[in-house]
Amino acid sequence: MPGNVIKLRFILNEQPVLLQAHPGARLLDVLRCDFGLKATREGCARGECGACLVLMNGVAVNSCLIPAFTLSDAEIVTIEGIHSLKSFADIRKKLPDCDVYRCGFCSSGMQVALAALLLSDPEPGKEAILQALTGNLCSCGSYRRIVNSVVERSSRKRRYGRRRVERS
Amino acid sequence: MQPFISDIAPKRSLRAAVFRAPFRKGTVTAIGVPILPRGYFCVGQQDIPGTSVLSYAGYSLPILVKSKVRYLGEPLLLFCGPNAEVLGRLSSAVELSYEEQPPVEYKDLSGPYREAQIINLAHGDVDLAFSLAEQIVEGEYRTARQEHYYPDTLGAVADWDGKSLTVHAATQDPFGLQLAIAGCLNLPPRKVRVVAVPIGNSTEGKLLSSFLVAAQAGLLAYTAKKPVVLVYDRDEDLHCSPKGPQFQIRHQTALDQDGGTMAVRVQILMDGGCYAPKNSEALHRAVHCAWGAYKIPNLEVTGRTVATDFPPIGPFRASGLSQAFFAAELHSSRLEEIAQLDPFNWKRENLAQAGRKEGPASALAVLEEVTGLSDFIRKYSAYAAVKKRRKTIDQGTYPLRGIGLALAYQDGRGWSADLHNLEPAPKSSAMKLVLDRNRRLRIYTSLVDSAMGIHGILIHRAAELLGLDPKKITVQPVDTREVPDTGPTILSRVVAVALPLLEQCCWSIQRKRKGFALPIEVRRSLSAEQQHGLGGDRHAQGKRRAGEEAGDLSWAATVVEVELDPVTFQSTCRGIWMAVETGAVWDRTAILGMLEGEILRCLGSSRLLGYTAAAASALTACFAGDLVPSATELPEIQIRLLESQSAEMKGFEHLPYLGVPASYAEAVCQATGLYIDQVPITAEVIQQCLET
Numbered sequence: 001m002p003g004n005v006i007k008l009r010f011i012l013n014e015q016p017v018l019l020q021a022h023p024g025a026r027l028l029d030v031l032r033c034d035f036g037l038k039a040t041r042e043g044c045a046r047g048e049c050g051a052c053l054v055l056m057n058g059v060a061v062n063s064c065l066i067p068a069f070t071l072s073d074a075e076i077v078t079i080e081g082i083h084s085l086k087s088f089a090d091i092r093k094k095l096p097d098c099d100v101y102r103c104g105f106c107s108s109g110m111q112v113a114l115a116a117l118l119l120s121d122p123e124p125g126k127e128a129i130l131q132a133l134t135g136n137l138c139s140c141g142s143y144r145r146i147v148n149s150v151v152e153r154s155s156r157k158r159r160y161g162r163r164r165v166e167r168s
Numbered sequence: 169m170q171p172f173i174s175d176i177a178p179k180r181s182l183r184a185a186v187f188r189a190p191f192r193k194g195t196v197t198a199i200g201v202p203i204l205p206r207g208y209f210c211v212g213q214q215d216i217p218g219t220s221v222l223s224y225a226g227y228s229l230p231i232l233v234k235s236k237v238r239y240l241g242e243p244l245l246l247f248c249g250p251n252a253e254v255l256g257r258l259s260s261a262v263e264l265s266y267e268e269q270p271p272v273e274y275k276d277l278s279g280p281y282r283e284a285q286i287i288n289l290a291h292g293d294v295d296l297a298f299s300l301a302e303q304i305v306e307g308e309y310r311t312a313r314q315e316h317y318y319p320d321t322l323g324a325v326a327d328w329d330g331k332s333l334t335v336h337a338a339t340q341d342p343f344g345l346q347l348a349i350a351g352c353l354n355l356p357p358r359k360v361r362v363v364a365v366p367i368g369n370s371t372e373g374k375l376l377s378s379f380l381v382a383a384q385a386g387l388l389a390y391t392a393k394k395p396v397v398l399v400y401d402r403d404e405d406l407h408c409s410p411k412g413p414q415f416q417i418r419h420q421t422a423l424d425q426d427g428g429t430m431a432v433r434v435q436i437l438m439d440g441g442c443y444a445p446k447n448s449e450a451l452h453r454a455v456h457c458a459w460g461a462y463k464i465p466n467l468e469v470t471g472r473t474v475a476t477d478f479p480p481i482g483p484f485r486a487s488g489l490s491q492a493f494f495a496a497e498l499h500s501s502r503l504e505e506i507a508q509l510d511p512f513n514w515k516r517e518n519l520a521q522a523g524r525k526e527g528p529a530s531a532l533a534v535l536e537e538v539t540g541l542s543d544f545i546r547k548y549s550a551y552a553a554v555k556k557r558r559k560t561i562d563q564g565t566y567p568l569r570g571i572g573l574a575l576a577y578q579d580g581r582g583w584s585a586d587l588h589n590l591e592p593a594p595k596s597s598a599m600k601l602v603l604d605r606n607r608r609l610r611i612y613t614s615l616v617d618s619a620m621g622i623h624g625i626l627i628h629r630a631a632e633l634l635g636l637d638p639k640k641i642t643v644q645p646v647d648t649r650e651v652p653d654t655g656p657t658i659l660s661r662v663v664a665v666a667l668p669l670l671e672q673c674c675w676s677i678q679r680k681r682k683g684f685a686l687p688i689e690v691r692r693s694l695s696a697e698q699q700h701g702l703g704g705d706r707h708a709q710g711k712r713r714a715g716e717e718a719g720d721l722s723w724a725a726t727v728v729e730v731e732l733d734p735v736t737f738q739s740t741c742r743g744i745w746m747a748v749e750t751g752a753v754w755d756r757t758a759i760l761g762m763l764e765g766e767i768l769r770c771l772g773s774s775r776l777l778g779y780t781a782a783a784a785s786a787l788t789a790c791f792a793g794d795l796v797p798s799a800t801e802l803p804e805i806q807i808r809l810l811e812s813q814s815a816e817m818k819g820f821e822h823l824p825y826l827g828v829p830a831s832y833a834e835a836v837c838q839a840t841g842l843y844i845d846q847v848p849i850t851a852e853v854i855q856q857c858l859e860t
Contacts, residue, residue, distance in 0.1 A: 022253075038171065038174075038175040041172065041174070041175075041320070042174060042321075042402075043319055043320075043402075044402055045401065045402045045403075046402070049319070049796075051319065102369065102619040102621065102761065102762070102765060103319065103366065103367075103368040103369045103618065103619035104366070105172060105319035105320055105366075105368050105369075106319060129799075130799045130800050130802070131799075131800065133798070133799035133800075134798055134799055134800050135798075136798075136799065137796040137798060138765075138796070138799075139317060139318070139319050139368070139369045139619075139765075139769065139796050140369045140619040140765040141764055141765030141766070141767070141768035141769060141796075141797075142761070142765065143799040143802055144764065144802065144805075145761060147799075
């Protein structure tokens with residue numbers, strides 16, 4: 001790579017990584033180009049649509065706005081991590097299926113936003129889910145289907161859990 | 169989930185960049201291209217082996233220009249090479265000499281612009297009716313340019329292997345794209361293979377625009393003999409892709425002593441942009457729907473496309489229709505006020521056909537359904553009473569609330585067929601079905617899956633006709649080497665052309681199942697003439713829309729209720745109600761989901777759509793958040809699909825675009841007591857109306 005580069009050491013999907021990146025690079029570029037994690041998508045590229053959301057130290061952030069030089073020692077989890085890591089197994093079960101999203105472009109950002117919410121509130125209500133999705137835009141308008149799906153899955157889990165407790 | 173275009177990057181592929189004109193109008197006198205490092209390539213207009221202008225459905229757009237620049241950001245040169253950063257440096261090192269000319273901008277579209285297209289439509293004696301009129305009501309209505317705002321930006325990946333070109337592109341018309349690229353590279357179409365990737369929610373933005381970016385990528389791959397990835401960034405996409413046109417529509421209505429309509433005169437001006445189309449489907453649609461859904465005894469409509477110095481226009485969902493209905497419905501709200509009738513009763517009276525008392529049953533049914541669902545009449549009367557009591561907007565403590573009702577129809581057999589009919593040589597459409605030994609059905613079609621759920625509709629219908637489990641039916645990946653040409657992916661065209669094709673294939677399979685061993689392969693096609701018969705003749709449709717026969721129209725009535733902040737005039741949508749009659753309902757959940765999504769999109773564009781004539785030179789007014797409402801801005805939305813006797817499904821994707829803007833504007837007018845005659849309606853627009 002021509003020009004100056006900086007060395008970065010951070011944790012990506014629970015794996016320590018070392019990377020040489022251009023100082024002007026964004027976290028989004030690093031994930032997509034250097035690590036081939038293409039499910040994190042570039043939408044508006046100005047932090048408005050939420051298609052590029054990732055978890056940075058447990059908080060959902062727009063990776064198009066995060067400069068690479070701020071990554072030192074950070075812990076990043078992408079949608080690929082949410083779908084594969086054991087630590088997200090419970091959260092995964094509560095996320096909506098792919099067919100809830102219509103065109104699917106916003107789905108990874110939406111799932112990261114929902115995962116961030118479910119980390120702090122395992123059984124969120126409709127209002128909390130809507131608030132969590134404020135920074136995510138869906139040009140197909142699938143919000144209501146997404147919210148209903150998460151509420152249904154969380155409550156199903158709760159009902160199932162209660163039944164198990166009663167039986168025991 | 170299939171990858172989007174920005175997710176595709178073949179090994180050893182080159183990155184690409186477009187060098188664009190940094191000025192709005194003028195002539196390039198010299199271009200100095202920097203010395204290219206090894207492995208880097210540059211292509212100009214003189215390097216195009218075939219035609220350098222793309223044409224589609226009456227619209228045209230140059231792939232590259234050599235000297236005459238007509239819009240800011242018009243492409244001049246293409247670069248490709250292994251490193252994007254180096255490409256950026258090469259673009260900045262281009263030495264450009266040019267003579268800039270001031271763009272011509274008049275106050276409005278009625279200024280002395282060059283006319284590119286004129287359409288006239290008339291019946292009855294309008295002059296006589298106007299001379300005898302008791303009262304003449306006039307209004308001028310404006311709609312801004314429309315941004316598609318598809319979630320993924322335009323892009324294409326092209327690879328030339330020495331014999332043929334393979335292009336991956338997010339396009340709604342893979343075979344149209346194949347012809348366009350073949351024409352540009354002067355190759356036989358069979359040497360161009362197009363593989364379609366998902367198009368997102370494109371609102372017909374992946375037609376002409378997708379051709380442009382794919383032709384540019386194809387040119388570079390043909391020159392470099394390597395795979396090339398060209399993906400526009402968001403700014404580039406917003407500023408340099410064709411938009412939906414702006415309109416200015418003037419209505420004059422002659423009324424008799426009782427407030428009845430004697431005649432209507434409509435003048436439509438469409439901004440054709442810098443490459444004004446000479447035969448645009450948007451103007452045709454606007455002219456033939458200019459009077460809305462009502463009975464008009466004497467009518468005169470003149471439609472003009474004017475060539476301006478604004479960026480180019482292209483296909484847009486419901487283009488022409490949404491503007492025509494907006495103007496007709498908003499004008500009818502003025503007539504309702506004069507007739508002292510509420511919108512429901514005025515519409516019901518004026519829907520009546522000549523010689524009959526009753527209007528089209530479907531229209532009346534959707535009107536009655538939506539008014540009941542939204543409690544429209546009670547709310548309208550309450551807000552009207554408040555408006556009467558409050559002489560100025562800041563008087564009293566009443567909330568600024570209003571409610572609007574709009575009625576619209578869409579030709580159920582596919583206005584979008586017009587797009588195809590405007591081609592110089594309309595093509596036939598075909599589809600292939602294969603039922604294999606495991607009783608799994610494969611559908612071969614060039615229709616691309618989209619947010620409209622097109623593949624879902626095909627699967628659902630085939631499952632119903634053949635009695636198969638939908639999970640055993642797949643639509644094959646769209647590759648021009650594998651699938652037949654079914655035409656562009658537009659929902660109403662799917663209804664008009666693709667569904668009859670699918671039904672013919674399914675019936676044929678049913679017959680063959682009795683005597684033939686599996687697998688069974690069936691292919692059916694419709695000639696251009698047969699499709700024309702299905703879609704209907706445009707001028708015949710125009711006559712029909714005047715109110716005589718309306719059996720194959722889908723109807724929608726929309727109610728929007730808004731509340732405005734009395735200080736900032738920011739609007740909150742309290743609810744949207746819609747009743748729709750769209751023929752047979754095969755997949756209720758899918759149709760409701762699609763309509764809800766389109767309603768939200770229309771709400772965003774009614775309030776905040778960015779490209780006004782004034783902002784066109786700045787080209788910076790458009791942001792994602794302005795166009796798409798967020799989760800917390802969700803209003804209450806209730807959609808009622810009416811049961812229909814029809815065994816066939818009708819097109820319905822335009823209906824939210826025809827009803828929401830007008831009813832939103834009517835609601836804001838009632839809330840503020842102002843006559844607002846434009847969309848988008850921003851807080852600034854309300855403030856300006858108050859000042860004037």
